[in-house]
Amino acid sequence: MEVEGDKEMENGNSVMCQLADPEGNPLGTAMYLPQNAGPKELQQIVNTLLSNEERLPYAFYISDNELVVELGNYLQKNKVSVEKVVQIVYQPQAIFRIRPVNRCSATIAGHTESVLSVSFSPDGQQLASGSGDTTVRLWDIATQTPMFTCTGHKNWVLCIAWSPDGKYLASGSKAGELQCWNPQTGKPSGSPLTGHKKWITGISWEPVHLQAPCRRFVSASKDGDARIWDVTLSKCVMCLSGHTLAVTCVKWGGDGFIYTGSQDCTIKVWETKQGKLIRELKGHGHWVNSLALSTEYVLRTGAFDHTGKQCSTPEEMKEVALARYNKMRGDAPERLVSGSDDFTMFLWEPSVSKHPKARMTGHQQAVNHVYFSPDGQWVASASFDKSVKLWNGVTGKFVAAFRGHVGPVYQISWSADSRLLLSGSKDSTLKIWDIRTQKLKQDLPGHADEVFAVDWSPDGEKVASGGRDRVMKLWMG
Secondary structure, eight states, X not given: OHHHHHHHHHTTOEEEEEEEOTTOOBOSSOEEEETTOOHHHHHHHHHHHTTOSXXXXXXXXXXXXXXXXXXXXXXXXXXXXXXXXXXXXEEEOOSSOOOOOOEEEEEEOOOSSOEEEEEEOTTSSEEEEEETTSOEEXXXXXXXXXXXXXXXXXXXXXXXXXXXXXXXXXXXXXXXXXXXXXXXXXXXXXXXXXXXXXXXXXXXXXXXXXXXXXXXXXXXXXXXXXXXXXXXXXXXXXXXXXXXXXXXXXXXXXXXXXXXXXXXXXXXXXXXXXXXXXXXXXXXXXXXXXXXXXXXXXXXXXTOOTTOOOOSSHHHHHHHHHHHHHHHHTTSOOOEEEEETTSOEEEEOTTTOSSOSEEEOOOSSOEEEXXXXXXXXXXXXXETTSOEEEXXXXXXXXXXXXXXXXXXXXXXXXXXXXXXEEEEETTXXXXXXXXXXXXXXXXXXXXXXXXXXXXXXXXXXXXXXXXXXXXXXXXXX
16 A cells, blocks of 8 residues: 555655644644545545544635645646645535525515614524614514514614524614513513613623523613613613723623623623623724624524424523534634724634734725624625625635625625625625625615615525615515
8 A cells, every 4th residue: 555655646646635624723644635536535534534423514625715626636726836735624514505595575664764773583483673763673574574563762773682592682772772572572571771871882692501591681882881781680780881982892702701892992801790801902993893703603593503493491492502502612712803994804812812813904994794604614794895805714814805786885694504695785785695606696686775784594594684765675595
């Protein structure tokens, strides 16, 4: 066997390769692979080396480029030197596949002012929207009709967020008050939550794997504070003060820490037992606009997954959610990405260091929205420069620019299998981008004006969008 290997080497028919996971950890030792080996052969090798009982799908990358042909073809075409060991990164793929949506299945009127936010419930079965008309609306997806109109806010509803167990919907307004709703009845759960002096910029719930049933969420405000609220007590239990300007975004991470981004150019990390500041992340030269966590999808969906299995108790829900979180995170630390008015983004590992892991540059104008793919392998960013950009979610390296929108891109959302990306723009269109081909997959015109809000349901079956034309649109495959 040795001799054959040497002969093959002399003929230049094999290449010394090292397989590695997305974090860069080697899988086995370096090995000679024949030049005619392609993704199919590599799948077998990886499944064998990992001793997978069930064969799992993987994609393969050499220097951030996907390998879709035989090794020899790729190396020749990309002029890769075979003198050195070639590192091949294997990336687990979702075992289910989401169909791209391609048609508007319903246009539902109801709101009398712009739709400012849309959000599917964690199981993907319900849909909520917040509007400039001061109402929150809940929609019946099965019949594609309005279900409840939740009234009580005195000003524009700027943000909404579902608890990851699906039991509550929280909303925050331009007047600074928050309200929790029961999505089964559309009625308020408790009295309005007051304390913020200016408008609400973001809401994030405590992950269900840390507390079930869900009862705490954090809100961020233009007044410079973030506040933790307890729904069962209907009151503020902690005020996170320290930012010198408006807090623009907030995330409650899977390890129990809260991250706040602010117009004071900093990101602060807080523990949630006493509300103490434990770390400050500095680097941006202008306002921080958006934060994203690598674990966001499993935090949002808690115990709900693509199989649709229901949990019977809060304890079971907590257990299932924790298993999903640990599986998604693996041994790597939770990652955070920040997008700013300084046109840049930073990739952080806050539990490891206060210094950024990578500075991500390329946008020509302010970054509006950043979002990790459900598998944590990609980061997408939307900007006023009319482009959507794709980055490696582990290293922060630039991968591709998606161009096609002719106006600023306001919001993005991922398909559950991390293969497709959705964007909504001032140009009145939604667009779906294919991550593998890095091209436009579907153009979805139909709105009469700017699209402010988009969401792809966690079960992957539908997309919702809303904007200045006041209608809610549902899109299906």
